Amino acid sequence: MISTKLFLSGFFLGITGILAGCSTKHLSTSKPVYLPDQIQEVSGDHGQTLGKNSSLLVGLKPYLGREKIGLKSAQELRLKSAGKLLILEDATGLLHKSLEINLAWRKVPLLTPKKLERQVIGPFASFESAERLALKLRKKGFSAVIAHPQAWEIWVPKEVQLPQGISALSWEKTLKHEVKPVLKGVSGELLLTGPLRIEAPDGLQLKNGVFMGPFWLKADAYGSWTLVEEVPLERYLLGVVPHEIGSSAPSAALAAQAILARTWALANSHRFDLDGYHLCSDTQCQVYKDPRQASQSVKGAITNTAGQYLSWQNKPIHAVYHASNGGVMASATEAWSMNSVPYLRTKLDGSKNWTDSFVLPLKKNSTLKAFLKKVDGAYGKSHSRFRWVRTFNAEKLKKALASFEDANILPSSVKVLERGKSGRVLALEIRSKGNQVSMVLKLDQIRRVLPALPSTLFVVNELQQGIWKFSGGGFGHGAGLSQAGAIDLALRGWKTSQILDHYYPGSTYGILQDLPKTP
Secondary structure, eight states: OOOEEEOTTSSOEEESSOOSSOOOOBSOOOOOOOOTTOSSOOOOOOOSOOOTTOEEEEEEEEEETGGGGSSSOOOOEEEEESSSOEEEEOTTOEEEEESEEEEEEEEEEEEEEEEEEEEEEEEESSHHHHHHHHHHHHHTTOOOEEEOSSSEEEEEOTTOOOOTTOOOEEEEEEEEEEEEEEEEETTEEEEOOSSEEEEOTTOEEETTEEEOOOEEEEEOTTSOEEEEEEEEHHHHHHTTHHHHTOTTSOHHHHHHHHHHHHHHHHHTTTTTGGGTOSEESSTTSOOOOOGGGOOHHHHHHHHHTTTEEEEETTEEOOOOEESBOTTEEBOHHHHSSSOOOTTSOOEEOBOHHHHHHOOSOOOSHHHHHHHHHOOTTBTTTTSTTSEEEEEEEHHHHHHHOHHHHHHTOOEEEEEEEEEOTTSOEEEEEEEEGGGSSEEEEETTHHHHHOTTOSOSOEEEEEEETTEEEEEEEOBSOOBSEEHHHHHHHHHTTOOHHHHHHHHSTTOEEEEGGGSOOOO
16 A cells, blocks of 8 residues: 655655556667766666557656756746646655646755766767767777767767867766756745656647656756656657648648658667657657647548658668758768768659750759759749758858857858769858858758758859858758658659658568567
């Protein structure tokens, strides 16, 4: 029998022991990730075997309590029920029920100061670029974990000698305090011990929607906390598909998006291993919002493709997708610093008239200019950014480029150094007069540094001294499925399988129950 204790204030209810029914099936069977120099010891153990009823741990609100580490006060976390009482339980068994739960943050002295040391490689423009190097290091026997304190980084122990050509910054800090959650109420504040579990029988009002949970408040590796939802995979898709392709897309395109979103989640469930959850809910992962808002057509697409994912050699493919490819697909290596994969190929995306009009590669400026002037025959040509123009002056570029901003020097030259087979820019050089400052932006770094550019498929012309026009096509990295193209093909009568085979040639369908267990 479970013993209980009622606080005298009548506000808090304590409970000894852990509530039953807290176990769950998750998407990864990876062992806990540990580095002796982590800010907080967190577990990357995400559970058991993959299956239809598997659950994802999705970070809804990261970096909570972060400001408390410095001089600022961290913003409180206010959790409001959509109906019945919320139920909060901390790691010691403390139980609290309320329609609204307010959590603040407190710096708590450590009994013994903790010295943290590591080498930091990065930042990287994307997880894909960080993972490629991390895998190389692991194959050489190095301990290398991927972190995301602000941008993507790789952490390795301080004492190791990295291979030649890999630079890292030495990082160290002595930790005298840790940040812990505090439950606020009419009778005062109560310090809690994480991780916290929060149940919401009728859902939790959050981010302009309602999420069903259950939820966890988990410490990350940076001294802050993340509010995480534990959500069944198929329900997760309800919150992804309409926000990635739109509910009004034709059924074949919606079904293709559902299969891709499922595949992407399976293949990327290790992104936040270091912080003890699988995926985020923003554009660093897949956009995830209130699943209850999904339309009947979205629900039908997910139900009709239940358990289906795309595979290559019995593993989920790297199921990347984007809004518009501008008429030509990119290979994986044109988008990120990663190994090539056979199902992401450079290919003209249009009717026979379109494909007969051009010959790959589109590496010459003159060839690409001619390509960008043409529209008819391309799939997805109705997208608003199928063709676009952006103008930058020297001052605008300076503000975007840290090296120029720090030196207080204006750029005077913008030059494409290298293009891929699809015509996408692989390296963009920006120099100041006299070459006092020079930067080369590569691959996905180009759009991270210059987010006003919808894609890297562009040509650059200097209109006058200090003013450059970027004329381009497409919106996104260009690899894999073009959502505008998929919608166009669906309206032409293409089936889901035809659309996916077009954008991921050579991949095959897998069924979730057949996915091999992670070793």
